[in-house]
Amino acid sequence: MFAKINSSYLYGISGVGVEVECDVSSYGLPSFSIVGLGDNAIKESKDRVKSALKNLDYNYFNHPITINLAPADMKKEGSHFDLPIAISILKAQGVIERNTDDFLILGELSLDGTLRSVTGVLSMVEYAAINNINKIILPKGNVEEAALIPEVEVYGFSSLLEVISFLRGDEIFSPYIRDYESRAEQSVLYEADFKDVRGQFQARRAAEISASGMHNFIMIGSPGSGKTMIARRMPSILPPMTLQESLESTKIHSVAGLIKDSGSLIKKRPFISPHHTSSNIAIIGGGSKASPGNVSLASGGILFLDEMLEFSRSVLEVLRQPMEDRYVTIARAGRTVTYPAKFMLIGAMNPCPCGYLGDSRKQCTCTQNMIERYRAKLSGPMLDRIDLISKVEAVEYKDLMDIKEGESSDIIRERVIKAHEIQNMRFKDENILFNSEMNESMVRKYCILEDDALKTMETAMNKYNISARSYSKILKTSRTIADMAESDKIKKIHILEALSMKLPDNQL
Ligand SMILES: Nc1ncnc2c1ncn2[C@@H]1O[C@H](COP(=O)(O)OP(=O)(O)O)[C@@H](O)[C@H]1O
Ligand SMILES: [Mg+2]
Numbered sequence: 001m002f003a004k005i006n007s008s009y010l011y012g013i014s015g016v017g018v019e020v021e022c023d024v025s026s027y028g029l030p031s032f033s034i035v036g037l038g039d040n041a042i043k044e045s046k047d048r049v050k051s052a053l054k055n056l057d058y059n060y061f062n063h064p065i066t067i068n069l070a071p072a073d074m075k076k077e078g079s080h081f082d083l084p085i086a087i088s089i090l091k092a093q094g095v096i097e098r099n100t101d102d103f104l105i106l107g108e109l110s111l112d113g114t115l116r117s118v119t120g121v122l123s124m125v126e127y128a129a130i131n132n133i134n135k136i137i138l139p140k141g142n143v144e145e146a147a148l149i150p151e152v153e154v155y156g157f158s159s160l161l162e163v164i165s166f167l168r169g170d171e172i173f174s175p176y177i178r179d180y181e182s183r184a185e186q187s188v189l190y191e192a193d194f195k196d197v198r199g200q201f202q203a204r205r206a207a208e209i210s211a212s213g214m215h216n217f218i219m220i221g222s223p224g225s226g227k228t229m230i231a232r233r234m235p236s237i238l239p240p241m242t243l244q245e246s247l248e249s250t251k252i253h254s255v256a257g258l259i260k261d262s263g264s265l266i267k268k269r270p271f272i273s274p275h276h277t278s279s280n281i282a283i284i285g286g287g288s289k290a291s292p293g294n295v296s297l298a299s300g301g302i303l304f305l306d307e308m309l310e311f312s313r314s315v316l317e318v319l320r321q322p323m324e325d326r327y328v329t330i331a332r333a334g335r336t337v338t339y340p341a342k343f344m345l346i347g348a349m350n351p352c353p354c355g356y357l358g359d360s361r362k363q364c365t366c367t368q369n370m371i372e373r374y375r376a377k378l379s380g381p382m383l384d385r386i387d388l389i390s391k392v393e394a395v396e397y398k399d400l401m402d403i404k405e406g407e408s409s410d411i412i413r414e415r416v417i418k419a420h421e422i423q424n425m426r427f428k429d430e431n432i433l434f435n436s437e438m439n440e441s442m443v444r445k446y447c448i449l450e451d452d453a454l455k456t457m458e459t460a461m462n463k464y465n466i467s468a469r470s471y472s473k474i475l476k477t478s479r480t481i482a483d484m485a486e487s488d489k490i491k492k493i494h495i496l497e498a499l500s501m502k503l504p505d506n507q508l
């Protein structure tokens, strides 16, 4: 007998359709083979399916059973094929008779038939919705995540036995009902607010420019000057995520196995702060499951490299490609997957190895040689990809309490949203959203300088030997500064401010 079940697998963060086909012959020696799965996955899945079915007294393994996961030419990963494989065997044997064409089935089995939650559910359920497969069967732990897609009916189960009773009609189960109303009302609350940052006008200004044009931004200052404090507050001044951004971010986290059972939509812009000992794979993605790395988890939000120069040189180098392309491609065992990597890079670093170069509180103890070697780690190509550099000078401790609270994140965010709207209008016919994303021809088209602004720029070019890449970074930043002032043309003051945040004498 032959049977077929709809399932899905992940290609990057996209769900792709898979038909689990089962053929059980009446004649022949006992065998159980699966084609179309990755090598390691096959063995494990076989053991689980066999044991789970035998434990329910469905022992058909004295017949030849062949499972094909079509299309078979793509090797698939994932323990979530256990349940559709088991169901296909039961269908082929006539235990389940109903038509299952309108169901998508996913789930990992334990040996005793209990269902275990799986990763990447949102992407796979989205595939189902797009392809008019409108009922989903999956483990209970995944129902909330699946129900983020409103077009489908989601049925959550805790065991294979329950799924069988449901499909045989022995027992009635109702689809999961999501409480959309109350969830929609939940607004995003950020724990940390810019009002806590006292003084620091220059760094606060740089932070606002950075958020307004989604520019990469580095802070340089001695320990305790407030760099980490400012970075942690960056998500709170960015606009709320659009539904599309939220869904994409949730898919990435789901594929990485980081969505908890509550499965709610990610609405807060990610703030990912890897430790400086992190490996290339942790940062970029990869490993045995080709999982998304920090650059993808940070997509839609911020990748914060605290103590940036403590990261290995190779990590700083592998970051360059996703910073440029806004996605990352991971190759593994003949398979390549692509994940989004639309993050804003924020870095914090000390000005020298001891940390106190230029500090009024403490003397720097580093030699010139030490300082040069330290700075060399931030290679030219990396620096070229940074739009804004701000010095952060420590506010004297005794002064901190006397300075009044800073502007709150709510107020700054309103202005940032306005600047974003101007950019979204400008780029409505281009494939980008923000000034920082402009390519060379867009820079020429949209960065129109007033005459004296142009002269200032030319003088600076000659005087500071600015690279072509830095030149266009400066123009993009000045475009953002002009947008913040609601100025159509870029004026001299805009260029001067952009230059002050990029020039070599301000760099380190
Ligand atoms: N401008 C400031 N306003 C308020 N508190 C500050 C400021 N600068 C530093 N602090 C205090 O000092 C602590 C250390 O700052 P931190 O951001 O960790 O410094 P850094 O990362 O530059 O070493 C902060 O948590 C905060 O309590
Ligand atoms: Mg710090």
Ligand SMILES: [Zn+2]
Pocket: 352, 353, 354, 355, 356, 357, 364, 365, 366
């Ligand atoms: Zn020093």
